[in-house]
Amino acid sequence: MGRWRPPRPKGSAYITPAGARRLKEELVQLWKVERPQVTNVVHEAAKNGDRSENGDYIYGKKRLREIDSRVRFLTKRLEEVTIVDRLPDDRGKVFFGAWVTVENEEGDETTYQIVGPDEFDVSRGQLSVDSPLARQLLGKRIDDEVVVRTPEHGEQAYWVTEIEYRPYDDPLFLGDIDAQRPH
Incomplete structure (x- = not known):
């Protein structure tokens, strides 16, 4: 059985300024803080020899793949979303952000x-x-x-x-x- 899964339906490409800020903060946290820490752990674990039985190395590499995947997703998503930062003219109707x-x-x-x-x-x-x-x-x-x-x-x-x-x-x-x- 393969790992292929059907693609998830695309969500709307709208986001509030606060939501965009949170995604950007998550991206910075992953790329500037977590990834360097995990990379250092993997580097140190690799020095210890046999990598096949080295938990720090195995789980560190797995975490690096997860971080890289999320970073790719966030980078792509932030490029394609539209930040809705303008209030509607007719505020008596329900629109995005209401x-x-x-x-x-x-x-x-x-x-x-x-x-x-x-x-x-x-x-x-x-x-x-x-x-x-x-x-x-x-x-x-x-x-x-x-x-x-x-x-x-x-x-x-x-x-x-x-x-x-x-x-x-x-x-x-x-x-x-x-x-x-x-x-």
């Missing part, structure tokens, strides 16, 4: 920020623009209804109760995501 509060049929409200596929984290309120809910929300206004089909819950209805945009140069926007979430 904080959207939705209410479900039970009356529970949840707030999400619509972000790029490279930066989403549902536990932190960041929803990928490629997700079914975000796709349904795009272009909607307050009091609009969206219906999303999920495998575990079937059809779920949501109503848009609030739409908020923050300036991309706002220090809260560029800082910690928890400081960004509306309360």
Whole structure:
């Protein structure tokens, strides 16, 4: 059995300034900090002789391959993404970067920020623009209804109760995501 896997579907090529900054920071961390450290460990381990039974050498080389793979991905991805750093003219509609509060049929409200596929984290309120809910929300206004089909819950209805945009140069926007979430 080969190692070939079908390519993953490409995600949207949009990212927020904060998401781009995090990817760049990860790239610098991997290339300037982690890779030199692991290279040094592998170099020292190689001096010890038999490499076939040398754990530091074997696992160091494996980690170098992982780092190099991630560096290649990040470099390529940062070249192809578009940083959305301009707020939309019509702020009464849901677009990329919006904080959207939705209410479900039970009356529970949840707030999400619509972000790029490279930066989403549902536990932190960041929803990928490629997700079914975000796709349904795009272009909607307050009091609009969206219906999303999920495998575990079937059809779920949501109503848009609030739409908020923050300036991309706002220090809260560029800082910690928890400081960004509306309360």
